[in-house]
Amino acid sequence: DGGITQSPKYLFRKEGQNVTLSCEQNLNHDAMYWYRQDPGQGLRLIYYSQIVNDFQKGDIAEGYSVSREKKESFPLTVTSAQKNPTAFYLCASSISDSYNEQFFGPGTRLTVL
């Protein structure tokens, strides 16, 4: 089945540690996105990529980094510079540009201990 997978589903991290969240899609989509969602809040864009080897900062990129070395993969690293990393992280993809609907993965819930 085509879709987006995110792993792990739950992640615990100690303060000061970097952690990488995985996002893989087999939909052959060009564009991929990372969102952060805090409890009871909407979605905020962290990073997006419209093509391999290219990505752009979203609204809240500070403390995060990404790479896009393969079309199907868009991992997100939460660095120790991110002051409040505890949140729900959602990865999405779309065929090409923002005129198209985005399809979402199941999310990763990150908790900093």
Next chain:
Amino acid sequence: AQKVTQAQTEISVVEKEDVTLDCVYETRDTTYYLFWYKQPPSGELVFLIRRNSFDEQNEISGRYSWNFQKSTSSFNFTITASQVVDSAVYFCALSEGPYRQNFVFGPGTRLSVLP
């Protein structure tokens, strides 16, 4: 300025009632797209519908229907004969152009359908 407004933060209805979720948007573009997504308790957002600015026909899909009115800049979503499984947060979104910086989600409306 917020470009997508979902004024209803939370709505509670009893099963089998009809419910309408409001979405008001703001744009100066003549070409744009509107979307609705559902986020059930599991967390994964589910795409429901995409509508372009040139198509004002209302859409019906089973118990779901959408009313797009450019005159009032609204794209409202109605669930007929609601069910407990409809309980979720619903997001309206606007895309004003092909680039990611032109895409914005509304704040969401939490719908609780009580048995």
